[in-house]
Amino acid sequence: MTPGVTPLVAGNWKMNGTAASLGEIRDVCAGLDHKDALPHETLLCLPATLIERAASVAADSVLSIGGEDCHPLESGAHTGDISAEMLADAGATAVIVGHSERRTDHSETNALVADKAKAAWRAGLSAIVCVGETREERESGNAENVVASQLAGSVPDAMNAANTVIAYEPVWAIGTGLVPSGDDIEAMHALIRRIMTERFGSEGEGVRILYGGSVKPANAKEIFSIANVDGGLVGGASLKASDFLAICEGVGA
Numbered sequence: 001m002t003p004g005v006t007p008l009v010a011g012n013w014k015m016n017g018t019a020a021s022l023g024e025i026r027d028v029c030a031g032l033d034h035k036d037a038l039p040h041e042t043l044l045c046l047p048a049t050l051i052e053r054a055a056s057v058a059a060d061s062v063l064s065i066g067g068e069d070c071h072p073l074e075s076g077a078h079t080g081d082i083s084a085e086m087l088a089d090a091g092a093t094a095v096i097v098g099h100s101e102r103r104t105d106h107s108e109t110n111a112l113v114a115d116k117a118k119a120a121w122r123a124g125l126s127a128i129v130c131v132g133e134t135r136e137e138r139e140s141g142n143a144e145n146v147v148a149s150q151l152a153g154s155v156p157d158a159m160n161a162a163n164t165v166i167a168y169e170p171v172w173a174i175g176t177g178l179v180p181s182g183d184d185i186e187a188m189h190a191l192i193r194r195i196m197t198e199r200f201g202s203e204g205e206g207v208r209i210l211y212g213g214s215v216k217p218a219n220a221k222e223i224f225s226i227a228n229v230d231g232g233l234v235g236g237a238s239l240k241a242s243d244f245l246a247i248c249e250g251v252g253a
C-alpha cells in the first residue's frame with residue numbers, strides 16, 4: 001500500500017454475467033455495506049449489458065460500477081461499440097482501458113488506449129489503464145521496458161491521481177493461477193511509481209497502482225501488503241460475491 005492513498009479493490013467480470021448474476025452484486029453490496037468506514041473503495045467493472053441494472057442494485061451502496069472498454073468517440077457510426085458517455089449514462093463511474101485481452105483480441109495500440117482514457121475523462125469517468133508483459137517478454141528480461149513503454153504511450157498527459165488508476169497485470173498471470181513473486185511485484189510497482197512520479201509529480205505519487213492476475217482470497221492479503229500495491233484488479237474471483245468480499249478483507253488486514 002501507499003501511505004495516504006485510498007486503496008481500490010476492483011473486479012472485472014469480462015464476458016461473463018447475465019440477469020441471473022445480479023444476485024452476486026446484491027450480495028457484494030450487502031457484504032460491504034454492513035461495515036462502517038471501509039478502508040478501501042470498491043468497484044465492479046461489468047459487461048455493458050449489466051451496467052444499468054447493476055448500478056440500480058448498487059445505488060444505495062458503497063459499491064461503484066464500471067465498464068470494461070469504451071470507444072474514443074462520443075457517438076457515431078461505430079456498430080457494436082459503446083462510448084464512455086453511454087457508460088456514464090448507464091451509471092458507470094469508471095472504465096477499464098487497454099486490458100491485455102483487448103490489446104490482443106482487438107489489436108489495441110498504446111495510442112488507441114490513450115485516446116480511450118481521454119474519452120473516459122471527457123465523460124467524467126475515471127480510467128483504469130492496464131499494462132503488463134507477456135511470458136516471453138518476462139523471460140527475455142524485457143518486462144520493465146515493455147511496461148515503461150506501455151505507460152509512456154497509454155497514459156495521456158492530463159492524467160491525475162483522481163481520474164486515473166494504473167493496473168499492472170502480467171499477461172501470464174491472468175487466469176492461470178500463476179502469480180509473480182512478491183519481490184517481482186514490488187519491483188514492478190516501484191518502477192511504475194517512479195515513472196509516474198517523474199512524469200506527473202505529486203499526481204504520480206498519489207495515483208493508485210493495482211495488481212491484477214490470479215488474485216484470490218488466499219493471496220490477496222499478502223499481495224496488498226506489498227509497497228506501491230494500492231489494491232487489485234480481480235478477474236475470475238470477482239464473479240462470486242463471497243470470493244470478492246474475502247479479497248476485499250485483505251485490504252488493511
Ligand SMILES: O=C(CO)COP(=O)(O)O
Binds near residue numbers: 174176215235237
Ligand atoms: O485480467 C484480470 C483482471 O482484469 C485478472 O484476471 P484473473 O483474476 O482471472 O486472473
